Amino acid sequence: MRKFVFAVVAILIACNALFAQINNQIGTIVYDETLFYAEVKQVNQFFRRFNNEEDPMGLRYSTNAPEYRDNKVRKSYFISLFDRHNASIPDNLKNQFIQTVTDDKNPLFLDFYGQEWYAELATQLLWNGQQRMVMLYLKLEKEHQGYKWVISNVEIPEYNNIYKEVTDEERTGLFLHPMSHEIDFMNMYKAFQNSDKMACYVGKDFRPNHLTLFIDALNKQNILFVSVNNVKFHFMQIEGWWFEISYLNRSDVNSGWLITNLLKIDTENYKALKRTFDYEY
DSSP, rough: HHHHHHHHHHHHHHHHHHHHHHHHHHTOOOOOOOGOSSSSSSSSHHHHHHHTTTTTTTBBTTSSSTTTTOHHHHHHGGGBBTTTTTTTTHHHHHHHHHHTOOOSSSSSOOOSSSSEEEEEEEEEEETTTTTEEEEEEEEEEEEETTEEEEEEEEOOOOGGGOOOOOOOTTTTTSSSSTTTGGGGTTTHHHHHTTGGGGSSSSTTTOOOHHHHHHHHHHHHHHHEEEEEEEEEEEOOOOOEEEEEEOOOOOOOOEEEEEEEEEEOOOOHHHHHHHHHOTTTT
């Protein structure tokens, strides 16, 4: 019995020492980044850790607390938000991103309701009796006093063959003359005679809308939902950057929702990504 009491006392002393150490570190704004290695269990928690809106034990800071969004603290642990087992993201790219996000003069934060982030669902469907995997993209949309997730696009490779791009040579002679309005567009028949060259008769900025075609297939009752097999999230809220987070379920302190992909993007990359995630763009 006496040994048991001594053991309990020793454990309590060790716990008190640990919490005292944590409190001292918080008070001096010196964090051991290993404190943040605990699993990021929820996407909302990823937002809070990205922004430094919770303490090392996972308790939220008051918005009036001096630690709330403290940039010095963020710098000390931010690297722990990356998948450390992923060698595909160069260290110099990680460092550039961290320096951008935690810049002392202009620190950048994520906004849950700030748009520019998307969910990607690897969705198993039964399409015309056959198993198919389709990527659905979702975004948050404001409605009344709150928000809801809505389907913003769908990725179906076969739909890319419906609309064929044409070369400049193929466009030769295939157009509607700028004075066609003066003849009541009597030459409109040309577009219907050359349906395989329809790209010559629509705007250069036209992009096939996969979501509309997908909804048409749903209306024809050709598609049955089976399951969502995997979920990822794409973020474009940090200007000039795109990153992806995935859930990593493993017996490791570096687990949960972590950054698994990162790219520095220019205007053209931004447009291409937005068109993937959002049919309205």
